Amino acid sequence: MIEIKNLEKQYDSQEVIRDVSFRIEKGEIFGIVGRSGVGKSTLLRCINALEPFNSGDIIVDGISIGSLDSDGVRRLRKKVSMIFQNFNLLNQKTALENVALPMEIWGYDKKTIQSRAKELLTLVGLSDKYKSKPRALSGGEKQRVAIARALALDPEFLLCDEATSALDPNTTKEILALLKKINRELGLTLVVVTHQMEVVKDICQRVAVMEGGKVSALGKVEDLFLNPAKSLKKLIGEDEMEILPKGTSIRIFFTKDYSNQTIITNMSRDLSVDFSIVWGKLENFSGNVLGSLVININPADKDQIVSYLTEKGLNVEVIYNES
Numbered sequence: 001m002i003e004i005k006n007l008e009k010q011y012d013s014q015e016v017i018r019d020v021s022f023r024i025e026k027g028e029i030f031g032i033v034g035r036s037g038v039g040k041s042t043l044l045r046c047i048n049a050l051e052p053f054n055s056g057d058i059i060v061d062g063i064s065i066g067s068l069d070s071d072g073v074r075r076l077r078k079k080v081s082m083i084f085q086n087f088n089l090l091n092q093k094t095a096l097e098n099v100a101l102p103m104e105i106w107g108y109d110k111k112t113i114q115s116r117a118k119e120l121l122t123l124v125g126l127s128d129k130y131k132s133k134p135r136a137l138s139g140g141e142k143q144r145v146a147i148a149r150a151l152a153l154d155p156e157f158l159l160c161d162e163a164t165s166a167l168d169p170n171t172t173k174e175i176l177a178l179l180k181k182i183n184r185e186l187g188l189t190l191v192v193v194t195h196q197m198e199v200v201k202d203i204c205q206r207v208a209v210m211e212g213g214k215v216s217a218l219g220k221v222e223d224l225f226l227n228p229a230k231s232l233k234k235l236i237g238e239d240e241m242e243i244l245p246k247g248t249s250i251r252i253f254f255t256k257d258y259s260n261q262t263i264i265t266n267m268s269r270d271l272s273v274d275f276s277i278v279w280g281k282l283e284n285f286s287g288n289v290l291g292s293l294v295i296n297i298n299p300a301d302k303d304q305i306v307s308y309l310t311e312k313g314l315n316v317e318v319i320y321n322e323s
């Protein structure tokens with residue numbers, strides 16, 4: 001488990017992390033999202049002591065990072081590995097040599113290094129590229145090598161700093177599938193910093209939204225997307241607001257349990273009310289299809305519609321559009 005407690009970080013006089021506290025549970029895929037410059041990468045780099053912090057603490061599996069000496073930091077980085085947007089591979093070395101490097105630094109014997117590096121490159125789907133140098137690899141392949149290297153010392157946590165931001169959409173999907181596989185099969189806890197909402201929806205279970213160095217929302221991804229806090233709405237855009245008709249509308253959030261039910265048609269029959277469907281979307285969250293629907297209603301029917309839907313266990317939001 002990673003516990004971040006009242007963390008504060010400044011660069012000179014600029015406050016970058018302001019009183020941030022949350023926990024990342026073992027085995028989960030946890031997202032940290034926010035606009036550029038809100039402090040996501042800085043927070044991630046504090047977790048493996050790449051950046052010092054000013055006050056507060058980070059506890060990784062019971063170890064307080066704030067009090068580590070240089071040997072402690074070395075051990076922490078073995079446990080908490082990291083991948084980056086620009087891959088950070090050594091260009092003069094082959095894929096195999098890049099993956100071998102951390103094991104050489106830790107003094108593993110040559111035979112173990114060779115077999116483990118090959119095993120890891122096979123795990124990431126590059127069994128035919130052992131001898132390729134980075135310049136002969138695509139972006140996705142480079143990130144696969146970086147992931148194999150990050151796994152070389154058997155870490156428990158993998159920090160991913162915008163790991164798919166430099167990749168095209170299809171390659172992004174492949175790398176996300178690989179990260180999910182690593183989480184599932186090796187039990188690694190993943191902390192994923194990203195500004196890409198598709199990444200959050202595809203792989204994260206919980207997410208912290210950052211704004212101005214603070215956490216402005218935190219929770220399960222589907223809860224935050226289906227009933228977004230203001231901070232998340234700003235990030236994902238409020239495109240539907242532009243097409244809302246005048247008057248009173250109701251946004252209905254469909255959770256897993258309701259997404260296949262015909263509640264809306266039943267409501268129309270049960271209450272004898274008319275409405276028009278204005279807008280709807282279905283989203284895929286780690287394989288679960290959830291959705292939201294906006295209906296425009298007669299203002300006089302508002303209370304009975306809200307009660308009906310709430311009694312059925314649905315989340316609703318009333319939206320008034322005066323313009």
Ligand SMILES: Nc1ncnc2c1ncn2[C@@H]1O[C@H](COP(=O)(O)OP(=O)(O)OP(=O)(O)O)[C@@H](O)[C@H]1O
Nearest residue numbers: 011012016034035036037038039040041042043195
């Ligand atoms: N080494 C540094 N020295 C001084 N200021 C820095 C340093 N690294 C980051 N900053 C500043 O700290 C703030 C937060 O940066 P950070 O990289 O953590 O944000 P971010 O949310 O990850 O943004 P991005 O997605 O653009 O990387 C920014 O204003 C940035 O300019």
